[in-house]
Amino acid sequence: LQSTYETIKDLKTATIDNHEVHLAANIGVDLDIQEALDANASGIGLLRTENQYLESDDFPTEDELFIFYEKVATSFETNEVTIRTLDIGGDKNLSYLNMRKELNPFLGNRAIRYSLSYPSLFKTQLRAILRANTHQNIKVMFPMISTLKELMDAKKILDETYQALKIEGHEVNYPKIGMMVEVPSAALGIEKFLPHIDFISIGTNDLIQYMFAADRMNERVAYLYQPYNPILLSTIKSMIDKTNKHGIIVSVCGEMAGHKAQSLLLIGLGIKHLSMHANLILENKYLISKTTYKALEEIAEKALLLDHPYEVEALINTYIKGLK
């Protein structure tokens, strides 16, 4: 199988009936860069920037952040690199920061909320991102947006940072701007956000957690964490339809994107951009090359009409088993 993967590596990812799909990589640390290059990822769909903050004993400096971002942007010079601003809080705490104890950290001061409550910290990161955009391939993505105001506030700080860098004499390129959709309010109200952004990426890990109100870390409620639930799938479907109408790219970067059966469902629903751990790219690419888009569309359509997640799971798995 490994040698089969090698032979398809440089081909585009497409179904038998020539429906093209783009498989990008999720990365978080320096070592991931080579793995993503080796898998011939179509770019970076999600750069999780938390690691640099979690690994050091103090806030990383602008230059430390810049060096890493610039390295990633240069490594994928001809492809797009989506840098997600800090997604701290929830289960990820910084030891050097006296983060207040919260009763419900996943519903607390997390991700964009955290960045907006510490603008100077946010600006340092945005400066590093903007300075690293020398190849004009960087896209900036805000995590956990739940209201339009948050998006507008984040964009305002990005604008101010851009202007400040220009005044200082830096040659900066304005990046494309997008948001993660991982909170039900954003998923259901996506049309309000679309006029203000260039792309969205669906974070299914959190979207599932928040839709079914089931902590993604809590095993006792793991049975409610339902990627195959038709309610989730129809929410995703309706986002795809709305973003397509606006001509905006929609990708998925949660675990569902790299899960073979679930990613086929997403493709059937109309997703053309998936971002996953690099070590999953070739196996997904191979499986996709065995399918037809026509069949995936039909399966997705049927799935939306089913009542229970186990029925959807059986439907897609039966299809996969029948593939040659």
Ligand code: PEP
């Ligand atoms: C997600 O929520 O799906 C996601 C990709 O973000 P993270 O897993 O980093 O919360």
Ligand code: MG
């Ligand atoms: Mg998330």
